[in-house]
Amino acid sequence: MLDNGMQVVVVTNQRVPVITHMVWYKVGAADEETGKGGIAHFLEHLMFKATDELKPGEFSRIVARNGGRDNAFTSWDYTAYFQNVAADRLELVMRMEADRMANLRLTDETVLPERDVVLEERRQRTENEPGDKLSELVQASMFVHHPYGTPIIGWANEIAKLTRDDANQFYHTWYAPNNAVLVVAGDVTVEQVRPLAEKYFGPIAPRPVPARIxxxxxxxxxxxxxxxxxxxxxxxxxxxxYHAPSYNRGETVHAYPLQVLSEIVGGGATSRLYRSLVVEQRLATSAGTGYSPDAFDTSVFGAYVSPNAGVDMDKLEAALVEQLEKVVRDGVTAEEVATAKTRLEREAIFARDSLRGPAMSFGVALATGRTVEDVEAWPERIASVTVEQVNAAARAVLGQTNPVTGLLLPAPVRQAAAQPDAQPDAQPPGTGAGAAPSRSNDSGVIR
Structure with missing residues (x-):
């Protein structure tokens, strides 16, 4: 850790002379002020604008000229910026990243056009994509009061009102070295990183940062x-x-068993859901589950399925629920647990072979309140999960009676209204049996 409070992690991997350089800020969409939805993601865009040293867009152009690639991403719990470059370009990207941590300069000429870019991004990625639109609506139903219910990109009506002052306030509130984590992975050593981090990030003064309440x-x-x-x-x-605990919140004792449970129930072509719904009953083209315990607050355990052509959705839902209830009622077997743990451990080994995998693991953990030791202990903690623990986690989560169900369906085919014969007692238009159905895009119906 630097004297100003910035955490630094180095992951040495000398297979190729390349490094991944990442700066993680412990702030995301769930830390935004009410009514300023989308400001965390908006600021992510604006961090590529001007500083005291660089012109708008010059950061990425310099990285590209040096044969590298850069980007950034925002979640509910953190915002991260990264560059993949040759190992001998480490000092270059570290100098530029430290520059924009301390010296971002925003003007209306750069901020307002970028706001339009974000609005267009929302239209393309969410509003014009039914699957993403449903995900947004389901998330809002899962978290009615907690900020996880607000989309990371923000609601369009709030994005349109964001200003340069909003961006500056968010930047000066959260973007401090004592609220950041530097992760460097690849062909590099601690001895190489430490003096560079002290040279470029070390002089940036720490600031008071609000508690994440x-x-x-x-x-x-x-x-x-x-x-x-x-x-x-x-x-x-x-x-x-289903609402589920994370490593940090809720019944945290279930976090590791739930990872094993997800692998058993929906982790690929050998999982229970896939074998039953896709292979045996031929009701679905795909089926699986998803669970990540990395959230700063609570998490979600989800089951997903897509029907074969002509399969009634009510029948498919009943089959899915039957499989989930069977897990709660009858539990899983020792053989299933052992196989799932082996697969998870192998996936972790493969992930560690890459540059980005370890950098992501350490960055996410430190940005959400966990430690380096937690990341390094993950294989042993997964290996120690028992059948009893998996079954207890299944009862606690899949046994809940208040899940959120999301259905993505094609719109009804619009029919031409029937034309009745002209008669004195003819029904008014739109009230008879031949009336056209409702509009074709019936979004956000909550029952």
């Missing part, structure tokens, strides 16, 4: 359904989501 999601006993019908849907889908 977030509201808790209140308990909702009712099951919720979100149905999106859209004319662009070619492949219907179904998802069923």
């Amino acid at each position: 977030r509201v808790e999601e209140p308990p909702f006993e009712a099951e919720r359904r979100v149905i999106l019908r859209d004319a662009e849907v070619r492949q219907p889908s179904l998802r069923r989501l």
Whole structure:
């Protein structure tokens, strides 16, 4: 750790003379002020504008001229910036990254056009993509009070009102060295990184950073359904989501067993859901589960399935629920647990072979309140998971009676209204049996 509070992690991998250089800030969309949704992601865009040393866009142009690649990403819990470059370009990218940590210069001429870029990004990636639109609506139903219910990119009406002052305030509040983590992975050593980090990041003064105090999601006993019908849907889908603990919040004792459970129930072509719904019953083209315990607050355990052509969605949902209830009722076997743990451990080994994999693991952990030791202990903690622990986690999460179900369906085919014979007692237009159905894009119906 530097004297100004910035954490530094070095992961040496000397297979090729390349490094991944990442700076993680412990702030994300869930830390935004109410009414300023999207400001974390907006600032991510603006960090590529001017500094005291660089013109707008020059950061990325310099990286590219030196044979590298750079980008950034925002989550609910963190924002990260990275460059993949030759090992001998480490000092270059570290100098530029430190420069924009301390010396970002924003003007209306750069901020306002970029706001339009973000709005267009939202239109393309969410509003014009039915699957992403449903994900947004389901997330909002999962987290009604907690900020995880607000999309990372923000709601369009709030993005449109963001200003240069909003961006500057967010930048000066959260972008401090004592709220950041530097991760360098690749053909590099601690002895090489330490003097460079002290030279470029060390002089940046620390600042008071607000505590990450977030509201808790209140308990909702009712099951919720979100149905999106859209004319662009070619492949219907179904998802069923449950509130789940993370490493940090909720019944954290279940975090490692839930990873094993997800592998058993929905982790690929040998999982329970795939074998039952795709192979045996031939109801689905795909089926699986998803769970990540990395959130700063609580997480979500989800099951996902897409139907074969002509399969009734009610029948598919009933089959999915039957499999999930079977896990709760009958539990999993020792053989399933042993096989799942082996697969997870192998995946971790493969991930460690890459430059980006370890950098991501350490960055996410440190940005969400965990430690280097937690990351290094993951294989042993997974290996120690027992059948009893997996079954207890299944009862605690899949046994909940208030899941959120999301359905993505094609819009009904619009029919031409029937033309009745002209008669004195003819029904008014739109009230008879031949009336046209409702509009083709019935989004956000919550039952």
